[in-house]
Amino acid sequence: MIRMSNVQKRYGREFRAIKGLSLHIRRGEFVFITGPSGAGKTTLLKMIYCEQKADDGEILVNGRNLSRLRRGSIPYLRRNIGVVFQDFKLIHSKSVFDNIVFALRVVGTPKSDTKRRAWDVLRRVGLQHKINSYPLCLSGGEQQRVAIARAVVNDPAILIADEPTGNLDAAVADEIMSLLEEIHVRGTTVVVATHNMGIVHRMKKRVIRLEDGKCVSDTDAPDAFELDEDKIALVKPSVG
Numbered sequence: 001m002i003r004m005s006n007v008q009k010r011y012g013r014e015f016r017a018i019k020g021l022s023l024h025i026r027r028g029e030f031v032f033i034t035g036p037s038g039a040g041k042t043t044l045l046k047m048i049y050c051e052q053k054a055d056d057g058e059i060l061v062n063g064r065n066l067s068r069l070r071r072g073s074i075p076y077l078r079r080n081i082g083v084v085f086q087d088f089k090l091i092h093s094k095s096v097f098d099n100i101v102f103a104l105r106v107v108g109t110p111k112s113d114t115k116r117r118a119w120d121v122l123r124r125v126g127l128q129h130k131i132n133s134y135p136l137c138l139s140g141g142e143q144q145r146v147a148i149a150r151a152v153v154n155d156p157a158i159l160i161a162d163e164p165t166g167n168l169d170a171a172v173a174d175e176i177m178s179l180l181e182e183i184h185v186r187g188t189t190v191v192v193a194t195h196n197m198g199i200v201h202r203m204k205k206r207v208i209r210l211e212d213g214k215c216v217s218d219t220d221a222p223d224a225f226e227l228d229e230d231k232i233a234l235v236k237p238s239v240g
């Protein structure tokens with residue numbers, strides 16, 4: 001579903017944010033990307049949803065080679081990827097309901113379907129009683145539920161979440177993680193970047209750890225990372 005081979009990403013001329021990263025995330029997996037601040041987690045996710053382009057190496061998402069993708073194809077690829085952020089990024093001037101309807105309209109959903117689908121997805125995230133509220137009248141946890149509803153309303157194959165619980169207290173963070181788990185159980189591939197190790201330990205999922213732009217461990221392939229760094233690219237593709 002997501003395959004990276006020897007990916008490099010620079011910001012500016014000198015600074016290398018991602019330094020030869022190879023990984024394979026299979027369809028239907030739930031994977032955490034962890035590592036300290038500045039390790040390259042956000043950059044990795046941005047490359048998956050085409051917000052940043054790799055400078056070198058190859059990235060395949062849903063069978064498409066992102067380095068060969070033309071600009072015009074990016075919106076089509078993004079339809080298959082829902083994204084959730086730490087700061088929710090909801091449209092404050094629109095109601096909860098209209099935030100979802102907007103996401104449906106953007107991809108050309110027929111008007112006759114939007115109301116029912118918006119209602120259904122808000123029920124899935126437990127917010128049917130808040131449809132007429134405005135984002136800033138909701139708690140952080142509720143706002144994140146709306147953001148998740150918006151991310152999955154078009155049934156993406158992949159859901160990406162970048163520090164989705166970074167602004168939430170611990171109990172609410174666990175609720176958001178349960179919601180992501182429910183989405184995963186329904187068949188979506190879920191990739192979550194977080195430096196919250198408490199959550200990572202409780203969820204018992206695959207964990208890919210980045211440090212300084214490199215993958216330093218992957219619970220799915222413990223043996224691969226005992227080898228030399230330059231052999232990882234050879235070993236990784238055989239996993240799965």
Ligand SMILES: Nc1ncnc2c1ncn2[C@@H]1O[C@H](COP(=O)(O)OP(=O)(O)O)[C@@H](O)[C@H]1O
Pocket residue numbers: 011012017035036037038039040041042043044
């Ligand atoms: N747009 C940018 N321009 C320059 N440097 C950046 C940019 N985005 C991120 N960086 C740098 O790249 C490194 C990795 O950042 P990031 O991917 O955001 O890491 P993380 O999400 O793990 O904290 C950091 O050193 C960061 O300062």
Ligand SMILES: [Mg+2]
Pocket residue numbers: 041042043162163
């Ligand atoms: Mg980040």
